[in-house]
Amino acid sequence: MSSPDTDGRPLRVCLVSAEVAPFAKTGGLADVTAALARYLSRARHDARVVMPMYRRVREGFESKPVTGLQDLELELGGRGWYFSVSKLALPRSGATVYAVRCPELYERPGIYTQDADEALRFAFLSRAALRIAQQLGWAVDVFHCNDWHTGVLPLYLKAHYAWDKLFERTRTALTIHNIGYQGVFGESVLASLGLDQDRKLLLQEDLQAGHVNLLKTGLLYADAITTVSRTYAREIQTPELGMGLEKILTERAEDLVGIVNGVDYGDWNPRTDPDLPVRYSFRDMAGKQECKKHLCSRLHLEYDPGAPLLGFVSRLTAQKGFELCYEVLPKLLGELDIRVAVLGSGEPRYEGFFTELGKRFPGRAAYDRGYKEDLSHQIEAGADVFVMPSRYEPCGLNQMYSLKYGTPPIVRRTGGLADTVQQWDPTTREGTGFLFGEFTTSALYDTLRFALRCWEDEESWKVLQRNGMTQDFSWDVQGLQYVELYRRLIVR
Numbered sequence: 001m002s003s004p005d006t007d008g009r010p011l012r013v014c015l016v017s018a019e020v021a022p023f024a025k026t027g028g029l030a031d032v033t034a035a036l037a038r039y040l041s042r043a044r045h046d047a048r049v050v051m052p053m054y055r056r057v058r059e060g061f062e063s064k065p066v067t068g069l070q071d072l073e074l075e076l077g078g079r080g081w082y083f084s085v086s087k088l089a090l091p092r093s094g095a096t097v098y099a100v101r102c103p104e105l106y107e108r109p110g111i112y113t114q115d116a117d118e119a120l121r122f123a124f125l126s127r128a129a130l131r132i133a134q135q136l137g138w139a140v141d142v143f144h145c146n147d148w149h150t151g152v153l154p155l156y157l158k159a160h161y162a163w164d165k166l167f168e169r170t171r172t173a174l175t176i177h178n179i180g181y182q183g184v185f186g187e188s189v190l191a192s193l194g195l196d197q198d199r200k201l202l203l204q205e206d207l208q209a210g211h212v213n214l215l216k217t218g219l220l221y222a223d224a225i226t227t228v229s230r231t232y233a234r235e236i237q238t239p240e241l242g243m244g245l246e247k248i249l250t251e252r253a254e255d256l257v258g259i260v261n262g263v264d265y266g267d268w269n270p271r272t273d274p275d276l277p278v279r280y281s282f283r284d285m286a287g288k289q290e291c292k293k294h295l296c297s298r299l300h301l302e303y304d305p306g307a308p309l310l311g312f313v314s315r316l317t318a319q320k321g322f323e324l325c326y327e328v329l330p331k332l333l334g335e336l337d338i339r340v341a342v343l344g345s346g347e348p349r350y351e352g353f354f355t356e357l358g359k360r361f362p363g364r365a366a367y368d369r370g371y372k373e374d375l376s377h378q379i380e381a382g383a384d385v386f387v388m389p390s391r392y393e394p395c396g397l398n399q400m401y402s403l404k405y406g407t408p409p410i411v412r413r414t415g416g417l418a419d420t421v422q423q424w425d426p427t428t429r430e431g432t433g434f435l436f437g438e439f440t441t442s443a444l445y446d447t448l449r450f451a452l453r454c455w456e457d458e459e460s461w462k463v464l465q466r467n468g469m470t471q472d473f474s475w476d477v478q479g480l481q482y483v484e485l486y487r488r489l490i491v492r
């Protein structure tokens with residue numbers, strides 16, 4: 001389906017991002033960039049994505065050098081750099097993805113590094129995006145930046161490219177996918193970013209404290225700021241969840257909007273999902289039981305249709321709230337005949353906990369420490385409930401996937417989780433999942449117990465599943481809000 005956005009001309013949108021699925025992904029940022037590019041291109045806008053050619057992208061995907069974008073020189077931080085651009089084919093889309101090839105910066109084992117030039121690696125990406133547009137004579141309407149990595153682009157545009165008539169009407173938008181990552185570096189990096197002469201344009205209090213905050217810099221200069229749910233847009237204006245940026249966000253509240261992420265149902269639909277052993281839909285749920293059986297066998301869990309299976313797929317970081325599980329999961333496993341399937345990697349304390357859990361309850365709790373796209377789909381499908389006890393959650397994608405897979409989510413009422421899951425009421429049979437407010441062990445425990453009681457009532461559980469499976473978080477709904485934002489920006 002294409003967009004109902006018919007007013008006005010097609011827009012020229014350059015999405016600049018450190019991650020784009022399937023080429024380079026650590027989390028939701030990658031999914032969102034790819035899906036938004038797909039949506040825009042489907043709606044006949046000229047959407048192009050600029051990302052780094054990491055080693056894993058060069059090795060893992062075919063790409064074609066772009067004529068006219070080879071051996072470009074870029075002056076940054078007092079030295080000349082050369083880069084070339086290759087085009088990657090975004091699956092199921094006509095959108096163009098430009099990968100910036102600069103081996104000195106991007107030929108490293110990971111996407112992110114702890115290396116001394118980390119700020120430069122991504123500032124370079126911003127500069128490369130601007131340079132690419134110039135080289136192509138592409139009068140971009142909106143540079144859409146994402147997270148701290150490209151937070152410095154709006155400043156570059158204003159301070160270093162204002163002379164170029166090509167960008168006379170160009171605007172910038174910056175999306176905060178997660179305010180927990182701000183790109184804070186010692187102020188000595190400024191020289192390498194070519195910003196030594198622009199110190200007066202940066203926040204003086206940060207410079208005096210000896211650092212520069214690249215996300216904050218973006219918040220100062222982007223024409224529009226977005227974040228990935230309405231609730232999170234409110235929450236980041238408070239000291240509890242603003243992580244030090246609440247003041248500047250409150251000052252810019254008029255330019256801040258929350259647009260909940262869409263789901264790419266081309267990738268996430270149990271009716272068509274190639275990663276599932278058997279496919280299903282809400283009209284015919286038989287396949288879901290097969291998916292549970294298959295998942296149990298893959299993870300060496302004892303399969304029992306009468307034992308509910310709790311699924312988890314996540315980065316294992318403090319944000320995701322897994323310390324609430326320390327007490328709750330062993331307790332539940334002790335009390336009830338349940339199964340637990342966990343996929344995720346991250347901080348050693350959580351990995352250690354889940355590893356131990358698997359050892360303590362063999363055949364009933366399983367933990368896979370890998371990053372496995374296919375297994376993440378199989379858990380969404382094979383689990384009976386999906387658990388996300390997040391401390392904070394800008395949007396969250398997994399709860400929306402789980403709704404589509406007939407796996408009601410159990411989530412903390414925060415950020416995008418609060419915006420996308422409605423509390424199930426067995427009396428009215430309305431709602432799509434289970435929410436708890438307090439970040440406490442007992443709140444999670446009580447909610448899980450309640451959900452598992454509801455699961456026993458097969459008839460009404462089917463209604464709950466159906467309610468979730470018929471929700472529509474597709475980009476056809478969400479993408480239009482970005483287009484409307486872009487249009488508001490360019491008429492200013």
Ligand code: ADP
Binds near residue numbers: 373396
């Ligand atoms: P975040 O961006 O904070 O990590 P989201 O819920 O927005 O959280 O997005 C997480 C995305 O990453 C989802 O697509 C999820 O399936 C995926 N993911 C996270 N951990 C893993 C893993 N270990 N293996 C496969 N996919 C994972």
